[in-house]
Amino acid sequence: xxxxxxxxxxxxxxxxxxxxxxxxxxxxxxxxxxxxxxxxxxxxxxxxxxxxxxxxxxxxxxxxxxxxxxxxxxxxxxxxxxxxxxxxxxxxxxxxxxxxxxxxxxxxxxxxxxxxxxxxxxxxxxxxxxxxxxxxxxxxxxxxxxxxxxxxxxxxxxxxxxxxxxxxxxxxxxxxxxxxxxxxxxxxxxxxxxxxxxxxxxxxxxxxxxxxxxxxxxxxxxxxxxxxxxxxxxxxxxxxxxxxxxxxxxxxxxxxxxxxxxxxxxxxxxxxxxxxxxxxxxxxxxxxxxxxxxxxxxxxxxxxxxxxxxxxxxxxxxxxxxxxxxxxxxxxxxxxxxxxxxxxxxxxxxxxxxxxxxxxxxxxxxxxxxxxxxxxxxxxxxxxxxxxxxxxxxxxxxxxxxxxxxxxxxxxxxxxxxxx
Amino acid sequence: xxxxxxxxxxxxxxxxxxxxxxxxxxxxxxxxxxxxxxxxxxxxxxxxxxxxxxxxxxxxxxxxxxxxxxxxxxxxxxxxxxxxxxxxxxxxxxxxxxxxxxxxxxxxxxxxxxxxxxxxxxxxxxxxxxxxxxxxxxxxxxxxxxxxxxxxxxxxxxxxxxxxxxxxxxxxxxxxxxxxxxxxxxxxxxxxxxxxxxxxxxxxxxxxxxxxxxxxxxxxxxxxxxxxxxxxxxxxxxxxxxxxxxxxxxxxxxxxxxxxxxxxxxxxxxxxxxxxxxxxxxxxxxxxxxxxxxxxxxxxxxxxxxxxxxxxxxxxxxxxxxxxxxxxxxxxxxxxxxxxxxxxxxxxxxxxxxxxxxxxxxxxxxxxxxxxxxxxxxxxxxxxxxxxxxxxxxxxxxxxxxxxxxxxxxxxxxxxxxxxxxxxxxxxxxxxxxxxxxxxxxxxxxxxxxxxxxxxxxxxxxxxxxxxxxxxxxxxxxxxxxxxxxxxxxxxxxxxxxxxxxxxxxxxxxxxxxxxxxxxxxxxxxxxxxxxxxxxxxxxxxxxxxxxx
Numbered sequence: 025x026x027x028x029x030x031x032x033x034x035x036x037x038x039x040x041x042x043x044x045x046x047x048x049x050x051x052x053x054x055x056x057x058x059x060x061x062x063x064x065x066x067x068x069x070x071x072x073x074x075x076x077x078x079x080x081x082x083x084x085x086x087x088x089x090x091x092x093x094x095x096x097x098x099x100x101x102x103x104x105x106x107x108x109x110x111x112x113x114x115x116x117x118x119x120x121x122x123x124x125x126x127x128x129x130x131x132x133x134x135x136x137x138x139x140x141x142x143x144x145x146x147x148x149x150x151x152x153x154x155x156x157x158x159x160x161x162x163x164x165x166x167x168x169x170x171x172x173x174x175x176x177x178x179x180x181x182x183x184x185x186x187x188x189x190x191x192x193x194x195x196x197x198x199x200x201x202x203x204x205x206x207x208x209x210x211x212x213x214x215x216x217x218x219x220x221x222x223x224x225x226x227x228x229x230x231x232x233x234x235x236x237x238x239x240x241x242x243x244x245x246x247x248x249x250x251x252x253x254x255x256x257x258x259x260x261x262x263x264x265x266x267x268x269x270x271x272x273x274x275x276x277x278x279x280x281x282x283x284x285x286x287x288x289x290x291x292x293x294x295x296x297x298x299x300x301x302x303x304x305x306x307x308x309x310x311x312x313x314x315x316x317x318x319x320x321x322x323x324x325x326x327x328x329x330x331x332x333x334x335x336x337x338x339x340x341x342x343x344x345x346x347x348x349x350x351x352x353x354x355x356x357x358x359x360x361x362x363x364x365x366x367x368x369x370x371x372x373x374x375x376x377x378x379x380x381x382x383x384x385x386x387x388x389x390x391x392x393x394x395x396x397x398x399x400x401x402x403x404x405x406x407x408x409x410x411x412x413x414x415x416x417x418x419x420x421x422x423x424x425x426x427x428x429x430x431x432x433x434x435x436x437x438x439x440x441x442x443x444x
Numbered sequence: 445x446x447x448x449x450x451x452x453x454x455x456x457x458x459x460x461x462x463x464x465x466x467x468x469x470x471x472x473x474x475x476x477x478x479x480x481x482x483x484x485x486x487x488x489x490x491x492x493x494x495x496x497x498x499x500x501x502x503x504x505x506x507x508x509x510x511x512x513x514x515x516x517x518x519x520x521x522x523x524x525x526x527x528x529x530x531x532x533x534x535x536x537x538x539x540x541x542x543x544x545x546x547x548x549x550x551x552x553x554x555x556x557x558x559x560x561x562x563x564x565x566x567x568x569x570x571x572x573x574x575x576x577x578x579x580x581x582x583x584x585x586x587x588x589x590x591x592x593x594x595x596x597x598x599x600x601x602x603x604x605x606x607x608x609x610x611x612x613x614x615x616x617x618x619x620x621x622x623x624x625x626x627x628x629x630x631x632x633x634x635x636x637x638x639x640x641x642x643x644x645x646x647x648x649x650x651x652x653x654x655x656x657x658x659x660x661x662x663x664x665x666x667x668x669x670x671x672x673x674x675x676x677x678x679x680x681x682x683x684x685x686x687x688x689x690x691x692x693x694x695x696x697x698x699x700x701x702x703x704x705x706x707x708x709x710x711x712x713x714x715x716x717x718x719x720x721x722x723x724x725x726x727x728x729x730x731x732x733x734x735x736x737x738x739x740x741x742x743x744x745x746x747x748x749x750x751x752x753x754x755x756x757x758x759x760x761x762x763x764x765x766x767x768x769x770x771x772x773x774x775x776x777x778x779x780x781x782x783x784x785x786x787x788x789x790x791x792x793x794x795x796x797x798x799x800x801x802x803x804x805x806x807x808x809x810x811x812x813x814x815x816x817x818x819x820x821x822x823x824x825x826x827x828x829x830x831x832x833x834x835x836x837x838x839x840x841x842x843x844x845x846x847x848x849x850x851x852x853x854x855x856x857x858x859x860x861x862x863x864x865x866x867x868x869x870x871x872x873x874x875x876x877x878x879x880x881x882x883x884x885x886x887x888x889x890x891x892x893x894x895x896x897x898x899x900x901x902x903x904x905x906x907x908x909x910x911x912x913x914x915x916x917x918x919x920x921x922x923x924x925x926x927x928x929x930x931x932x933x934x935x936x937x938x939x940x941x942x943x944x945x946x947x948x949x950x951x952x953x954x955x956x957x958x959x960x961x962x963x964x965x966x967x968x969x970x971x972x973x974x975x976x977x978x979x980x981x982x983x984x985x986x987x988x989x990x991x992x993x
Contacts, residue, residue: 065948343949349939370937370939372944421955
């Protein structure tokens with residue numbers, strides 16, 4: 025098999041790269057190592073929430089903040105992608121979401137401030153329409169609603185934290201019963217999401233909410249479980265039945281909000297005839313004359329090559345297995361280059377969990393064209409380009425910038441791959 | 445915190461203190477246990493959990509070996525569900541080990557330890573992971589796994605049913621005296637800094653590695669040598685039985701199967717203070733290398749965390765150091781030795797012999813109090829019931845089956861999926877005033893001890909702190925963060941492979957999904973570890989404090 029561009033990865037940067045190639049009218053094959061990092065790390069698309077990893081003042085205008093970051097840190101992944109890629113990539117994705125039937129909102133010049141499951145305001149740039157009624161720049165009172173026996177959203181905890189930060193009188197917590205679910209039954213967010221697609225179930229929950237929530241334009245925050253396969257429809261029907269604005273709050277994996285996004289985009293690509301090689305970790309690049317000729321995949325006990333004119337390596341550094349951390353050496357699975365070496369494994373970490381982690385910074389050194397490079401800055405292969413978490417210095421946790429960086433770098437790497 | 449009074453104050457909430465408390469109450473003596481941290485948070489909860497057959501000591505420390513044999517048998521009767529009868533192997537790897545074998549066999553014979561030499565084929569049939577380097581194998585059926593948390597909690601709960609009181613996170617900061625007679629202790633709540641007094645007739649110092657520090661408050665000397673040991677937890681059981689190197693006890697020569705994990709242990713290094721237990725990379729490396737000499741799969745298994753504990757070796761004045769020192773214990777009657785009435789110390793020893801240690805020290809204290817009721821802890825089961833088997837909850841058997849079949853009960857909801865902890869296992873502890881933070885909940889339920897190291901269950905626990913215990917969101921979030929930081933402190937030392945991948949999920953969840961880092965900053969307090977430690981729970985301890993198990 026020979027294609028124009030092979031994109032390796034399952035996360036948002038890989039999807040952005042694949043869409044970029046597709047929109048350019050060229051052939052693309054997606055190679056997926058396994059579970060998408062979307063399942064673990066995404067619910068919203070955060071472009072930049074805070075100017076630095078320790079700033080407490082959130083960013084009002086993400087586009088402006090990214091531009092500033094690019095000036096300040098020329099080797100930052102955003103700087104490597106460039107401001108044009110931030111704009112073009114975001115536009116590309118929003119158009120795609122629309123075409124795929126996903127209702128998302130947001131623009132690069134403003135952040136929403138949405139409450140998380142701990143009741144902490146979090147800045148985010150693009151979000152599903154089912155989440156944005158939670159925006160804290162709006163004044164309406166908030167009622168957090170949980171379900172009896174459901175452990176992954178605690179309205180009491182969220183309300184208590186948000187009250188302190190956002191005005192005491194306007195936040196409250198209630199719990200309702202989800203018919204058929206209770207403290208004696210093991211269930212996950214996905215089970216609830218499927219039940220919400222049933223009108224009887226939905227109305228039974230909504231009826232309890234109507235009883236608890238009194239007028240005055242209050243809005244209701246619920247865990248992100250309002251439907252899985254037809255989310256727009258389910259959400260609209262539920263909101264209408266409740267009679268108040270409703271917003272979803274993302275929960276721990278399996279995060280339904282992330283599942284919806286991933287599954288819809290995957291199907292949309294497949295409907296367009298794009299080949300996806302699924303559950304096949306790539307483990308070697310065959311390089312001759314400075315060009316990658318094929319990438320070897322391992323699947324179902326055998327090995328086979330994927331051949332492309334160029335390649336985009338768009339992986340998260342760890343969760344989807346881009347890098348393999350031995351005790352001292354971190355290697356990449358394609359070129360088997362040592363990416364980093366630590367005398368003591370503890371050196372990969374910071375003393376506090378909630379701070380900038382050296383292991384998050386680990387990644388390929390890159391050329392200006394986003395090609396993985398050796399220590400002298402020479403590309404490991406001229407037709408391989410890197411996006412997402414596998415880039416050196418890619419650490420979105422503190423600044424809340426994972427989605428934006430994924431899209432911008434995925435877009436830029438794909439443009440480079442098309443030009444190669 | 446009001447002033448109170450009691451018969452005996454027991455200082456120390458490890459296995460010894462818990463055993464002492466129970467022993468006292470079984471003899472009808474009113475008692476209060478005062479513990480600076482949580483139950484089993486010092487030496488006991490950081491042990492490797494090997495219930496010693498005595499084989500490890502039978503050559504160099506005969507008395508300790510004999511006590512292990514006897515106490516192991518008693519524990520299997522009275523504390524059935526804290527013990528897993530894994531049995532154990534003593535394996536020779538090197539020529540030097542080979543030369544130790546006759547001494548080991550002779551030691552077992554002299555001390556009454558059951559020991560059988562197996563052919564290599566038979567040994568490998570039973571334990572396929574034995575390394576190719578293993579040349580001789582002895583089967584020692586009375587090695588086992590002892591759940592140290594369960595053991596301490598079981599003793600304390602039994603004592604509480606008889607009216608004993610327990611004060612955790614409460615430090616003894618001084619003594620009340622009337623001339624040469626002790627009349628009480630001054631205590632301080634380590635979280636609120638409130639102080640109070642407990643008047644009593646007698647004090648038992650069961651603080652192990654801390655006994656010298658406690659005795660010093662009274663101006664008397666107890667020579668205890670704190671010796672650090674570092675252990676590594678692997679995420680699965682590599683062997684059915686405990687694996688010991690058949691040689692003079694040394695570093696990294698035990699692999700203990702404990703519930704769902706294997707624990708590699710341990711090192712031995714004298715430390716200046718029982719709370720200064722830094723984990724060195726060299727120790728972690730050595731645990732893994734030495735473990736791999738006995739068992740295949742040690743280097744490739746997922747390492748979950750490392751932790752360090754401190755042994756309370758009693759200095760009998762000999763020249764011996766560290767492992768050379770006896771694992772025996774001693775009761776110090778300070779009335780006889782220092783002329784102070786009402787103060788007794790119990791030092792040295794090990795978790796396996798905690799009950800005997802308690803019996804001996806209570807014998808002395810009770811005699812001074814004029815109580816002649818004999819010790820019954822060797823007969824009365826820990827759950828205080830007549831059934832031969834301890835009916836303390838045994839978790840997995842209550843979990844139902846994965847999928848409902850016919851009339852079988854459906855799978856129940858779990859709070860911690862890694863360790864199969866149900867919400868109702870946690871609920872009663874959240875009502876217990878002795879439980880002060882989420883680490884305390886962990887010690888009693890195992891929540892957060894599995895591969896994900898509390899990434900998921902920490903939120904669920906924080907939620908219950910608000911709904912069940914009435915904490916405000918800030919305190920609950922803080923407790924969640926402290927809990928994760930304590931887990932993190934152990935994970936950092938084995939930061940490679942799957943555990944590293946897992947931690948990207950943890951940071952992603954807590955920093956990006958929840959925005960907890962900003963929640964902590966916005967509370968106008970520095971993140972854990974950066975602060976001065978006011979009321980911050982364990983997370984606010986200085987970083988050198990060894991990681992918890």
